[in-house]
Amino acid sequence: MRGSVFKRCQCRDGNGKRIKNCRKPHGSWCFVVDAGTDPATGKRKQIPRSGFKTKAEAEEALTAELAKLNAGTWTDDKGITVAAWLEQWLAELVAAKRAVKTVTNYRTHVRDCWNPQLGHMLLRDVRRGHIERVLANLAAPLDGDRPTGNIGRRIAQRAPATVESYRKTIRAALAAAQRRELIGANPALGRMDSIPRPDADGDDEPVMWEPEDTARYLEHVLGDRLSALYELAAYAGLRRAELCGLRWSDIDSDGTPGLTVRLTNVSVTRKEVTAEQARCPICGAEHVGVLLKPPKSRAGRRWVPLAVPALAALDRHRADQQIERDLFGVDYDDHDLVFCRPDGTPLRADRVTVEFEKHVRACGLPIIRLHDTRHGACSLMLAGGVPIEVVQLILGHASPDITRRVYKHLMRKETARQVEKATKLLTRHRPKQKAP
Structure with a gap:
């Protein structure tokens, strides 16, 4: 050499x-x-x-x-800049058919953060300090004039989890560069000091409905054409995409009260998907704002038990859907979807969220997301004594550790009840103490 x-x-x-x-x-x-x-x-x-x-x-x-x-640690980045590599990396993700929403999030982070801050640098020159400085800027309070228009919520400061998501994007991009021997080490690995730790003393528990709140909501929407969708969300803990992608063929027909998650319905824009991805796997056409695809992970493809009230709601919904079929006749576009538009075409999942929130406000209940109904379903299963490992499988988490971390507040309440029940085994044998 x-x-x-x-x-x-x-x-x-x-x-x-x-x-x-x-x-x-x-x-x-x-x-x-x-x-x-x-x-x-x-x-x-x-x-x-x-x-x-x-x-x-x-x-x-x-x-x-x-x-x-x-x-043996020398690498040749061929003089490629960070911006050029990120563009190549995103194109490779699209070609590999990675999840559309995942690629969209990566692309947003690259466009808004990494390209403006580090795009001009050569890939080989990026150090951990460069990434730390960018993340520190993201974590700082947002001062000055805020842009106007329909750009989402105004916030005073990004949450640590949001800043961490930006780090995960550059970490994934640099990991791919390292696998191709363009860089010798990934400077975005590990915890960054510039990302603030969540406040351990803060109240980060999500807003939850008590069982009586959920029951009140389900009674309120009983006359809605999507009332069975809300029943499944409350009892089975399905995600929005799973509810909107559920087909009648996915529901067990052998008498077993359950269903299998095989298809999801994701809200997308035209820019987020290719023509091939936008093609419906059922009819071959393109549905604007809708992407029908299998679940993203192996854990998402799962069997979910159905409670008796959910089964009864599905029976009522099937009868109502048959009326719509008869009304449209030959113009009914059958996709075998349980929850669809009156003409049989797929729902837009984002519109389901809008309708859910309208009903929540009409009920006067605490505002929660449709996704938060999974908390209630998890709470019911834990209260019923279902083991955490089984709850994890039903909810579609990759491991029980994820279930424990996400629903630790629910497990705390149920654990307290179980400890109280176990304590009575001892205290019932002790004589009652007289009050002083």
Whole structure:
């Protein structure tokens, strides 16, 4: 492994040849490293680096490169910038058919944060300190004039979980670069000091409905054409995408009270999906704002038991849907969907959330998301003595640890009840103490 240092300038001798070691104060110093033979082409790999002000700087950089070669940690990023690599990485994710929402979140983080802050840098020059500074800016309070228009909620400061999501995006991108040997190490790994820790003393428990609140809501929506959807959300703990993608063929027909999650319905925009992804797997057409696809993970493909009230709601819903079929006749676009538009085409999942929230306000109940009804379903299962490992499978979590972390507040209440019940085994044998 060899390398050489030289000065690059336009000075030439009397024979017209370039002077290698010109002493005039101009030009820049460079070095070239012989990195062995390229296994793909069989040719020598000579890696140049330039732009050093002095010979000493070039020699120091050459020594560092040779040390990496000797240690086997040398990589060649081919002079690619962070912005160019992120664009290539996103294109690879789309080609690999990664989940549409995942790619959309990555693309948003790249557009709003990483490209403006680090896009101009060479991939090999990114260090942990650069990433720390970007994350520190994201975690700082948001001051100044806020943009106007329909851009979502106004917040005073990003939550630590939001800042952490930005770190996970650059970590995933740099991990892919490391696998392709464009960089030697991933500087975005591990905890970042610039991301504030959540307040341990703060009340981060989500707003929850008590069982009587859920019952009140279900009675309120009893006359709605999607009342069975809300029943399944309350009793089975299905996600919104799973409810909107449920088909009649996914419900057990052998008398077993349950269903299997095989298809989901995700809200998307035209820019988020390719023409192939937008094509409906049932009818082959494109439904605006709708993406029908299998669950993202293996844990999402699961069997879910159904309670008697949920089964009764499905029976009523099937009868009402048959009336709609008869009304549309040959124009009914049958997708075998349990919850669909009156003409049989898929629902837009985001519109289901809007309708849910309208009913919540009409009931005068505490405002929660449709997704939060999973908390109530989990609470019912824990109160009924269902083991946490079974609850995890029903809810579609990857492991029981996730279930414990997400629903720790529910488990605390149920654990207190169980401890009280166990305590009575001892206290019932003790004599009653007289009041002082």
